Each structure stands twice: as C-alpha cells, then as structure tokens.
Amino acid sequence: MTDDERLAVARDMFDAWNRQDWDRAIGLFAADGVLHSVMQDPLVGRDAIGERIRALTQGLERIELRVKALGVIDGRVFVERVDDFDVDGHHGEVPVVGILRIEDGLVTEWLEYYDRATLMRGMGLAADHVHS
Template identity: 40%
Template sequence: MRSPQEEAALAVVDRMKEGWQKLDGELILSLFHDDAVMQSMMKEPYRGKAEIKAMLDGFFAVATRVEMEVLNRRVEDNVVTLERRDHFTARGKSGVLPAVGIFEIEDGLIRTWREYYDWGMYERQIAD
C-alpha cells in the first residue's frame, strides 16, 4: 500500500505526463519549484524555471506530438521512477525514444528531474 506522500508524488508526475502529451509547456513549468533542476544526463542541467522554460519553448517549437508510453512506474517516498518509450513527432519526423526519468518531489512540486536516454538516437530520428 502506498503512503499519502507516495500517492501525491505519483499525481505530480502523472500531471507532468499529461502536460507533455498536451504539448502544454505552461502546465509542465507550473509543476517545478522555482529553483528546480532538470537534466538530461548527457547534457548540462537546466537550473531554475527560466532555463527549464527556455528548453521547453525550444522543444515545443519543433514538436507536434509527445506520447509517453509508461512501461514501469515506481515510487518510494518522494522519488518516482518512470521507464518509458516516448513516441514523438518533431521537425515533421516521428520516432520512439526509450527513456528513464527520476523525479524528486518536494512540497507537491518537482525539485529535480533526471532523464536517461540516448541523445544520439533522438538526433538520428529527427535528422534531415
């Protein structure tokens, strides 16, 4: 049985997933602490809402579809792990990207989000 803290953490991540699927950057951004950190592990982290917003704006300028197919979802205390296949369309090209996201939730908001995926695989799928 999950604790109330775990249920709340899952709800935040489920809402974030909804934001990506709706291509709603404002919804996604609203789920982060002001000083949150988001990092695709092969890149430098985005620190704070301004940097996260710039990343989201850049992605949504080229993306027209994001569907997160969750393969496994785990929560322990305030940490949620999602193993996913992200189905996307960006720059007019469709692809699938396996990924794992680790979310640390604090006070009902995302404090840190670490993403593990193959950046090269993504780039090859959207290359001209």
Template identity: 50%
Template sequence: MRFGMLAAALMAAISAPAFAGDSPQQEKSMAKDPKIAVVERQIEAWNTRDWAGAGAMFADDAVLHSMMIEPINGQKAIAERIAQLGDGTESIKLDVRNIGRVGDVVFIERVDRFVYKGHAGAVPVVGVLEVEGDKIKAWREYYDRAMLVREMGLSEDFHKAEGE
C-alpha cells in the same frame, strides 16, 4: 529437520504474493500517491503539449538534467527549454511502461513517441524525479542521446547547435 524448514520456507514463498504491487489494494494506493500524481500531471502536460503547464510544475530552484549534457537550473530556464522543444513538436506521447516511488523519488520507465518537425521517432527513457509538495525539484533523464537526435531527424545535437 532441514528438509522440513526448507519445505516450510518454500510453501511460504509460494503462497505469498510475488510482488507487493500484486494486490489490488496496493495498486489503488499507488494510484492515489501524491508524488506519483504530480509526475502523472507532468506526463499529461507533455502529452497534451501544454508547455507552459509543464514548465510551471517545477520548483523555483529545480534542476532538469539529461545526463549526457549539462543540467538546466531554475524553473524559468527549464520552462524556456521545454517551450523550445515544444516549438517543433507536432505530437508527443510519453508511453509509460512502469512508474513507482521510493521515498520522495518517482521512477518512470517510458517510451517517448513523437513527431518533431515532420520526423516520427521513439526513444526509450528512464526518468528519476524528486518531488516536493506539488512541484518537481529535480528531474534526471537517462536515454541514448545519439538515438534521440537521430529520431528527431537532426544532423547534429540541438544542444550543441544552441552553443550550450
């Protein structure tokens, strides 16, 4: 009897998709997800170096938080920070590996590839974005800060150099 139940459970597991995203229908619905679409527009703004557009996609009371430093609060301050980083960025590609959504939160695994003031670099990143309507309410970034600074060709963290 136990063997029969075990065999039935095993057969059900083998015949079921291993992951909900395995079906073409699931992939189509993810592509049309409005919260993921907001994040994809943000990625496109970075990839095209549309710094004003990237900054404008944040809510007035948004928070941008690279987890190793203090958060940046408010759309205006976030837009200013993005513009500052953009000044030295000759090229950038946010190379998305995985993107998905749980509730209002979009998770994105990526490798940021860039040329910053003549220095080519690449840094693996995980971003966690809270999206409300067509705006980003919160963006938390997880990456190796020392690696970013090194890949940018800087001798010290630009955060410290700015006295923040």
C-alpha cells in the same frame, strides 16, 4: 508528501507533455528546480527550464510519453517510458528512464537517462546537433 501524491504530480507532468501544455509542465517545477538530461549540463530554475522546453518543442507536432513502469523508491518517482513523437515531419521513439524528486507538489529535480543519438535521429538531426 505521500508516495501517492508524488505519483499524482508525476502523472500530471506526463499529461502536460502529452497535451503539449508547456505552461502547465513548466509550472510543475519548483522555482529553483533542476532538469538534468544526464548527458548535458543541468538546467537550474524554472526560467531556464522553460526556455529549454520551448526551444526543444519548436516544430513538435505530436508527443506521447508512453509509461511502461512507474513507482516510488526512497521518496523518488522512477518512470520507465518510451517517448513517441513527430517533429518537423520526422518520427522518433526513444526509451527513457526518469527519476523525479517531488516536494510540496512541485518537481525539484528531474533526471533523464536516454540515448541522445536516438533522440537526435528521431528529430531528423545529426547526433552531434547542439540545440540552444
């Protein structure tokens, strides 16, 4: 894949999140893809990723992944963004850095770096809340 093709897949993923099109977002992962919020255990496989996305987005009223910087380094897509969201009447904004490995038009690995306590506060939850 070219870098432009990788960036197009990443933009498609971010657009799916912004539109809350979870089927599309989940479908952009490879069958054996990995979603890893680095402060938690990685999720492996489209089914596990889909379960987590659907659980995490219950009560989500609105989300916008505001991309600040996007580029490709050594074949991986790097994104700096702010996730701006409303969930169950709470508003949150979380700075995030993501690194996506994209092969054959699908995300094979997505690493996410953010402050979990900031995310939990934005969702109106305790910082030590465990979401299954």
